[in-house]
Each structure stands twice: as C-alpha cells, then as structure tokens.
Amino acid sequence: MSVRELVVLGTASQVPTRHRNHNGYLLRWDGEGILFDPGEGTQRQMLRAGVAAHDLNRICVTHFHGDHSLGLAGVIQRINLDQVPHPVTAHYPRSGQRFFERLRYSTAYRETVGVTEAPVDADGLLATGPSYRLEAARLSHPVESYGYRIVEPDGRRMLPERLAEHGVKGPDVGRIQREGSLDGVSLDDVSEVRRGQRFAFVMDTRLCEGVHALADGADMLVIESTFLDEDEQLAVDHGHLTAGQAARVARDAGVRHLVLTHFSQRYSDPDEFERQARAAGFDGELTVAHDLLRVPVPKRR
Numbered sequence: 001m002s003v004r005e006l007v008v009l010g011t012a013s014q015v016p017t018r019h020r021n022h023n024g025y026l027l028r029w030d031g032e033g034i035l036f037d038p039g040e041g042t043q044r045q046m047l048r049a050g051v052a053a054h055d056l057n058r059i060c061v062t063h064f065h066g067d068h069s070l071g072l073a074g075v076i077q078r079i080n081l082d083q084v085p086h087p088v089t090a091h092y093p094r095s096g097q098r099f100f101e102r103l104r105y106s107t108a109y110r111e112t113v114g115v116t117e118a119p120v121d122a123d124g125l126l127a128t129g130p131s132y133r134l135e136a137a138r139l140s141h142p143v144e145s146y147g148y149r150i151v152e153p154d155g156r157r158m159l160p161e162r163l164a165e166h167g168v169k170g171p172d173v174g175r176i177q178r179e180g181s182l183d184g185v186s187l188d189d190v191s192e193v194r195r196g197q198r199f200a201f202v203m204d205t206r207l208c209e210g211v212h213a214l215a216d217g218a219d220m221l222v223i224e225s226t227f228l229d230e231d232e233q234l235a236v237d238h239g240h241l242t243a244g245q246a247a248r249v250a251r252d253a254g255v256r257h258l259v260l261t262h263f264s265q266r267y268s269d270p271d272e273f274e275r276q277a278r279a280a281g282f283d284g285e286l287t288v289a290h291d292l293l294r295v296p297v298p299k300r301r
C-alpha cells in the first residue's frame with residue numbers, strides 16, 4: 001500500500017528549544033522518502049520518529065542557514081555508515097555549493113554511498129520520480145533560498161455509468177485506458193481527469209511570487225510562520241512570514257491542508273498561531289506542527 005505522509009522531525013527557527021528541535025521534515029511519497037532542511041539533531045530525531053537512512057532517496061535544502069542545514073553532516077555520514085543500497089540525490093541552492101561540500105566532508109568517514117549532488121540555480125523542474133515531479137521556485141530571504149513542490153501527474157478516473165452506457169466492460173476497460181480509444185469510443189467518453197496530488201514546502205521567505213507559485217492548488221502546504229502578526233515588521237526585516245500571511249497565502253491558493261511550522265522561540269503559546277491563521281480567513285484543515293508529528297497528505301479529490 002502506498003503511503004503519503006509528512007513526518008515532522010523539528011519545528012524550531014534559528015535555535016532549538018527544550019520542546020522543539022531544529023528543522024527537519026520527511027515526506028513519505030509511495031516508496032520514496034524526501035528529507036527537507038535537516039537542521040542540527042536531525043539524525044537523532046529520525047531515530048525517535050522511526051525513520052531510517054534507508055528511507056531516504058532525496059535531500060532538499062532550501063538554504064544554508066544553520067537551522068536548515070547543520071544536520072547534513074550527520075545524515076550523509078549515516079547514509080554511508082548504513083550503506084544505503086539505492087541512489088540518494090541532494091538538491092540545494094548552487095550558491096551554497098561550498099557550504100554543502102564543507103558539511104559533507106566536515107569529518108573523516110568511509111564513503112560507501114555516492115550521494116549525487118544536483119544543485120538548484122533556477123525555477124522549474126528539478127527531477128522526475130516514479131510518481132511525481134520535483135519543482136523549485138526562488139524565495140525572498142537574505143541568502144539565496146528555494147522552495148520545493150511535489151506534483152503527481154494527473155490520471156484518469158473511470159466512470160462506471162459511462163462505461164456501461166458505451167458497453168465497455170471486462171478486459172476492454174484496461175484496453176481503452178492503455179490505447180485511448182476502442183471501437184469508436186474514446187477514453188474521454190468514459191472517464192474524467194483525476195487531478196494529481198500536490199505538496200509544497202516553503203521555508204524562510206518574505207511574501208513573493210515564488211511563495212504563491214509553490215502554494216497554488218497544493219493539497220498540503222508546509223510553510224514557515226516564524227512570527228505572529230503583531231511582529232510583521234520583524235518578519236519583513238528578517239525575511240520571514242507571519243501566521244496571518246501564511247494563512248492568507250493558503251486561502252488564496254486553495255490549499256486543502258495547511259501545516260504551520262518554524263516558530264520563533266519568543267512565543268510560548270502555539271495556539272495563537274492557529275487563532276491568527278483562522279482570523280486571516282483560512283478555513284481548510286490546519287495543523288500547528290510539533291516535533292515527531294505525522295500528518296497524512298489529504299486523499300485525492
């Protein structure tokens with residue numbers, strides 16, 4: 001059975017706290033695992049969450065501030081220690097190549113697994129997996145930063161009443177799906193488009209075109225909400241979003257499940273992030289993330 005879920009490994013911004021680890025997020029997508037922004041302590045959080053190095057197929061780093069990347073050293077060394085048998089690809093801003101190399105080779109270890117480096121330097125398609133496309137879009141932060149988006153190709157939903165109307169049954173259902181038509185009956189006559197699922201990951205950024213592009217139509221949007229609305233000027237100054245801003249993005253983009261994360265240590269009441277997101281008009285499913293949380297991607301529409 002395919003599994004599509006988000007495993008939250010850490011939710012703190014800038015520094016870990018007693019209750020929040022540095023960033024880290026694993027997306028399980030069918031048989032693949034995509035690790036986003038492994039901050040300091042990610043390897044231990046993986047252990048606590050039941051995530052193994054063998055679960056990782058891609059690592060996606062939005063930018064090279066420490067709370068989003070200091071865990072790379074441990075994660076990459078663990079991939080080698082455990083001799084992960086499949087290819088692992090790392091995506092990160094090309095401008096941070098020197099930081100990636102320093103983290104990858106920060107200490108001595110035996111390199112047994114070839115981690116493929118695939119840096120990002122423009123918006124658009126990065127890779128194609130068995131059941132998704134991986135895309136990137138530039139964000140607005142004091143250092144170069146990219147958000148990521150997983151897009152499942154659209155499929156077809158067969159309509160039993162139309163199949164019956166056109167007399168298509170048994171093995172012929174499979175034939176018309178494969179061939180596109182059968183005895184004058186087209187696939188469009190007996191089916192409709194089934195929209196593929198979409199997952200978006202937006203970290204440190206001000207409001208910008210890339211935020212809206214990544215969020216557009218997402219079934220799940222994982223997005224930073226470092227500040228509460230009363231500190232909006234701090235958010236602008238430091239290249240971040242508030243809870244209300246993130247919620248308005250989700251509302252306008254038609255997001256089904258909004259996951260807020262990356263919280264400043266200055267706030268002690270996480271429920272206030274939800275209150276401000278609701279006040280901003282987002283009425284879909286909403287999660288204020290905490291460490292070691294598992295969140296299923298919404299089922300297809």
